[in-house]
Amino acid sequence: MLKLGILGLGTVGSGVVKILEKNAENIKNKVGTEVKIIKILVNNLDKERDIEIDKNLLTDNAEDIINNPEIDIVVELIGGEQPAYDYIMRSIENGKSIVTANKLVIAKYGKRIFRKADENDAQVCYEGSVAGGLPIIxxxxxxxxxxxxxxxxxxxxxxxxxxxxxxxxxxxxxxxxxxxxxxxxxxxxxxxxxxxxxxxxxxxxxxxxxxxxxxxxxxxxxxxxxxxxxxxxxxxxxxxxxxxxxxxxxxxxxxxxxxxxxxxxxxxxxxxxxxxxxxxxxxxxxxxxxxxxxxxxGAGQMPTGSAVTADIIQVAKDINYNQREVQRMDSFLESNVTKIDEIENSFYLRLEVEDKPGVMAHIAKIFGDNNVSLASVLQKQKDNPVVPLVFITHHVKEKDLEKSLNEIKELDDVIEIKSVIRVENDI
Ligand SMILES: NC(=O)c1ccc[n+]([C@@H]2O[C@H](COP(=O)([O-])OP(=O)(O)OC[C@H]3O[C@@H](n4cnc5c(N)ncnc54)[C@H](OP(=O)(O)O)[C@@H]3O)[C@@H](O)[C@H]2O)c1
The missing domain is CATH 3.30.360.10 (Dihydrodipicolinate Reductase; domain 2)
Known part of the structure; x- marks a missing residue:
């Protein structure tokens, strides 16, 4: 038998408990042994729950899970940065494998968590952290x-x-x-x-x-x-x-x-x-x-519960058969992020201008001077002294576009730059 401690019995935690109960026999066959919840951490022991749960399983003391030598797998579903991060790290130090749906903690501290897990030969699974029920990790x-x-x-x-x-x-x-x-x-x-x-x-x-x-x-x-x-x-x-x-x-x-x-x-x-x-x-x-x-x-109790329970099955199977399918991360490199003003993109621009002769020529000159070339222009005629002008640019460096928009803003006949939205034509 493999023993689980679950941190959190909210939307996702309740979904996981339901799936583990409903599909217990099937999960046992997949893992090769029974997977049993022995403790669940909550904030408020007296809260009404939307699932039937044995009150003896509940605790408001995290140590009952993190420091419990019987527990093999800790399932973190409390969310947020702290105390979730601390609970994950201490559970790994205590030799437990982790399943979590916490995108914030994995995105921010993934490197530290995976290194700690590799050092302790523990596994960390996080399928539920990205797009709920969508299998991608x-x-x-x-x-x-x-x-x-x-x-x-x-x-x-x-x-x-x-x-x-x-x-x-x-x-x-x-x-x-x-x-x-x-x-x-x-x-x-x-x-x-x-x-x-x-x-x-x-x-x-x-x-x-x-x-x-x-x-x-x-x-x-x-x-x-x-x-x-x-x-x-x-x-x-x-x-x-x-x-x-x-x-x-x-x-x-x-x-x-x-x-x-x-x-x-x-x-x-x-x-x-x-x-x-x-x-x-x-x-x-x-x-x-x-x-x-x-x-x-990408979210919801049962889709996310499905992803989290699949991770539990994977980790439990690996422990039971003494194998490791979950990828190690120790060879991963650290990388810079390219600064946004160095990136080239096409843009959609919507301006409000005064309906006067010459306004297009002024704007086109500024674009030309700043290496911004236009793929299309849409001029909406209205019976109005103020008209919208819409442009789609070819690929331009963000910093060149920003410079030209700063200059365009200063033109007397330009009322406002209403919208600037990137165009992804090369997906
Ligand atoms: N909801 C979704 O559809 C979804 C989708 C993908 C990923 N996720 C991720 O899944 C995780 C859980 O989300 P959720 O929506 O299930 O959250 P939730 O409904 O707010 O549930 C949080 C649970 O954790 C308990 N808890 C919170 N802080 C605690 C603390 N300091 N000590 C002890 N217990 C604490 C709460 O106890 P009480 O019940 O006593 O208040 C509650 O049971 C998050 O990381 C979230 O980003 C959620």
């Missing part, structure tokens, strides 16, 4: 292991994908769609980690380390969220044959990893453009396999 470690992977694109946050889909399909503005997402339980009361892009940044950091075998510091990842996206931009994108998604991007370069999260125009016939609502996807290119895309719901 183990495929990168196993099924895709023969490939050199140079690029990964992902829609890694279901809340923002739901909001952008709702804004686009129902012509709503951001605040209305956010409220709708909150009412439906797809966005938290404090949605900032999702809508400002940090949640997706943790996830792409994890994927990039694994795919490129290079650790990057999550604090160096360029992050821009979706608060500034307007329904006008979604409509114009559609008119020009694009959709707007919050895209997580990682590209392996010679001098560093180009890794970022920001809204992006994507051609509407690209497979990623079709991922709507709360669905997540990961799209990557392997030198042998070619393009691979997988999609699934």
């Amino acid at each position: 183990r495929p990168l470690q196993n099924s895709l292991a023969a490939n050199r992977i140079e690029k990964i694109y992902g829609i890694l946050n279901g809340t923002t994908n739901y909001i952008l889909t709702d804004m686009s399909k129902n012509k709503k503005d951001f605040d209305e769609s956010l409220k709708n997402a909150q009412d439906l339980g797809f966005a938290e009361a404090d949605p900032s980690s999702d809508i400002d892009g940090h949640d997706a940044a943790y996830k792409i950091t994890i994927l990039s380390s694994l795919a490129f075998e290079r650790f990057v510091d999550v604090r160096d990842v360029y992050v821009e969220g979706i608060r500034e996206i307007k329904s006008t931009d979604l409509e114009l994108a559609h008119e020009m044959g694009y959709v707007i998604k919050l895209l997580a991007i990682a590209k392996n370069g010679n001098d560093g990893v180009d890794i970022r999260v920001h809204p992006a125009f994507i051609p509407e016939d690209h497979p990623i453009a079709m991922i709507n609502g709360t669905y997540n996807c990961v799209y990557l290119h392997g030198d042998a396999v070619g393009q691979v895309m997988s999609t699934a719901r």
Whole structure:
């Protein structure tokens, strides 16, 4: 028999307990021995739970798990940075293997955790930390292991994908769609980690380390969220044959990893453009396999519970049969992140200008002087002294674009630069 201690009995913890109970016989057959929960850590012992649970299993003292010599595997599902990180490290020091869905801790401290695990011959599995039910960590470690992977694109946050889909399909503005997402339980009361892009940044950091075998510091990842996206931009994108998604991007370069999260125009016939609502996807290119895309719901009790329980089965099987399938990380290198102003991209730009002769010529001159060449221009005629001007640029260095926009802002006939959104034509 293998014994589990679970830290946390919230959304995901409850899902894991349900799956372990419901599929106990099947799991026993897969592992070769029974897998039994012997302690569960919670904050509040008196809280009403949505699952039936033997109260004797519950504790509010983490030491009952971390320092319990009977426990083989610690499943961390309390979330957040501390005390989760401390509990993980101390459990490893005590010879336990770890299963976690904590993207923040893995993205921020993965290197230290994996090194500590390698030193202690423990295993760390974290499939649930990226895109909930979507299998991607183990495929990168196993099924895709023969490939050199140079690029990964992902829609890694279901809340923002739901909001952008709702804004686009129902012509709503951001605040209305956010409220709708909150009412439906797809966005938290404090949605900032999702809508400002940090949640997706943790996830792409994890994927990039694994795919490129290079650790990057999550604090160096360029992050821009979706608060500034307007329904006008979604409509114009559609008119020009694009959709707007919050895209997580990682590209392996010679001098560093180009890794970022920001809204992006994507051609509407690209497979990623079709991922709507709360669905997540990961799209990557392997030198042998070619393009691979997988999609699934990126969160929720049972999808995430499924990923976490699969990790438990894997670790339990490895312990029971004295084998090790989980990849070691000790050969991974550390890598720089390419600075955003050195990156080249196409851009969508929406300006509001006065409807006067010569305004286009002034703007075009500034672009020309700063090496910004234009792929297309859309001028919307309105019976109005103020008109919108829309540009799509060819590839330009971010710093050249920024310099030209700073100059354009100063022109008398330019009222405002309304939107600047990157265009990913080469996915
Ligand atoms: N929810 C999802 O769909 C989802 C998807 C992918 C990944 N994840 C990740 O999974 C992890 C768990 O998320 P969740 O949504 O299940 O969280 P949650 O519903 O907030 O549950 C957290 C659980 O941990 C317990 N807890 C929190 N802090 C504690 C502390 N200091 N000491 C003891 N117990 C503590 C809570 O106890 P009480 O019950 O007593 O309050 C609760 O049972 C997070 O890392 C999250 O990012 C979640």
